[in-house]
Amino acid sequence: MASADLRHCYIPGCATDWGEPATIAPFMSSVAVGVVGAGPWGLLVARAFARARGAELRWICDLDDGRLARARADHAGVRLTSSLDELLSDRAVDAVAVAVDSPRHHVVAGRALEAGRHVLVEKPMALSLADASALCALAERRGRLLMVGHVLLHHPAVLRARELVAAGALGRILHLQATRVAFGTVRAHESAWWSVAPHDLAVALYLFDDLPVTVSATGAAFLQPGFEDMAFATLRFGDGRLAHVHVSWLAPLRHRALTVVGSERMLTFDEAAEHPLRIHHRSFQPQPGAAGWLARDGEVEVAALPAVEPLLAECEHFVACVAGGARPRGGGREAMGVVRILDAGERSMRAGGAPMELR
Numbered sequence: 001m002a003s004a005d006l007r008h009c010y011i012p013g014c015a016t017d018w019g020e021p022a023t024i025a026p027f028m029s030s031v032a033v034g035v036v037g038a039g040p041w042g043l044l045v046a047r048a049f050a051r052a053r054g055a056e057l058r059w060i061c062d063l064d065d066g067r068l069a070r071a072r073a074d075h076a077g078v079r080l081t082s083s084l085d086e087l088l089s090d091r092a093v094d095a096v097a098v099a100v101d102s103p104r105h106h107v108v109a110g111r112a113l114e115a116g117r118h119v120l121v122e123k124p125m126a127l128s129l130a131d132a133s134a135l136c137a138l139a140e141r142r143g144r145l146l147m148v149g150h151v152l153l154h155h156p157a158v159l160r161a162r163e164l165v166a167a168g169a170l171g172r173i174l175h176l177q178a179t180r181v182a183f184g185t186v187r188a189h190e191s192a193w194w195s196v197a198p199h200d201l202a203v204a205l206y207l208f209d210d211l212p213v214t215v216s217a218t219g220a221a222f223l224q225p226g227f228e229d230m231a232f233a234t235l236r237f238g239d240g241r242l243a244h245v246h247v248s249w250l251a252p253l254r255h256r257a258l259t260v261v262g263s264e265r266m267l268t269f270d271e272a273a274e275h276p277l278r279i280h281h282r283s284f285q286p287q288p289g290a291a292g293w294l295a296r297d298g299e300v301e302v303a304a305l306p307a308v309e310p311l312l313a314e315c316e317h318f319v320a321c322v323a324g325g326a327r328p329r330g331g332g333r334e335a336m337g338v339v340r341i342l343d344a345g346e347r348s349m350r351a352g353g354a355p356m357e358l359r
Contacts, residue, residue: 034059037099038067146332150202154313157277170262184249196247214355217345277303
């Protein structure tokens with residue numbers, strides 16, 4: 001996918017490359033959904049689909065009997081199975097949500113697409129560029145919707161930030177900095193770069209409307225040889241903008257924050273804050289008639305946001321796109337940009353941090 005493919009992003013009311021503002025038709029029949037994976041996140045996905053407008057949670061599938069028992073306690077009347085084949089044999093199932101462990105994302109999503117189902121697969125959609133590309137090609141051949149669960153693209157703070165950037169409210173965008181660290185879960189055979197970074201990489205692409213030219217990354221594997229527990233990456237864009245991403249599951253405190261710096265204003269997004277999005281009226285301006293820069297330190301504006309649960313919004317968006325044929329926000333081809341950056345970042349780490357172009 002060329003950089004030009006990401007020139008447009010979602011703005012409410014507009015149809016764009018990042019997805020149309022799909023809505024639920026008031027008298028449409030429900031979209032029947034099967035959720036594959038009943039771990040902690042899979043159960044959250046199942047609960048969201050059970051509440052989502054226009055959706056019918058029909059199946060939950062998992063290989064673990066204990067997980068299925070917990071699912072049964074929450075979803076009386078929903079069919080439970082340890083067999084993906086049994087779920088896919090139900091012709092009433094319209095769509096499948098894949099919430100298994102990351103190494104199996106592309107396998108399970110591929111089987112669902114082959115069976116003619118629309119698919120929402122958790123991020124990253126695959127752990128290699130080749131597997132991700134194959135999934136996108138399969139969805140196109142089968143004529144089915146493929147959407148990736150980049151849940152932050154459904155957070156009202158991110159949507160509002162995109163509106164501000166697109167409207168020029170921050171001036172010329174200079175750089176973005178994202179930090180996502182915690183004393184987290186170490187995932188076997190998976191690095192923090194591939195597991196954690198997709199959140200902020202998706203947001204960076206969404207706000208910047210472009211793909212970077214190069215990615216430079218360094219990391220360290222303290223706990224599992226070959227799988228980084230922490231990573232730092234710098235994305236360089238063709239027009240000079242930078243995005244810096246720091247991820248780790250080997251940190252004492254949980255911190256999830258994003259900063260966007262523009263020539264006129266700046267914004268901060270703190271997922272844990274009561275008011276997560278703030279616009280800072282701060283900038284440096286050329287000093288008239290003299291050398292140097294004049295600091296403008298103005299007010300901090302708290303952005304008013306609707307009360308929206310991002311995961312529920314994501315599930316409703318997926319259902320609406322399945323029902324109405326709209327292009328989803330975070331669709332497979334758009335999400336390929338994230339995988340291309342992950343691939344370039346991993347190659348850079350293996351080369352000692354040397355800048356790598358996207359493949």
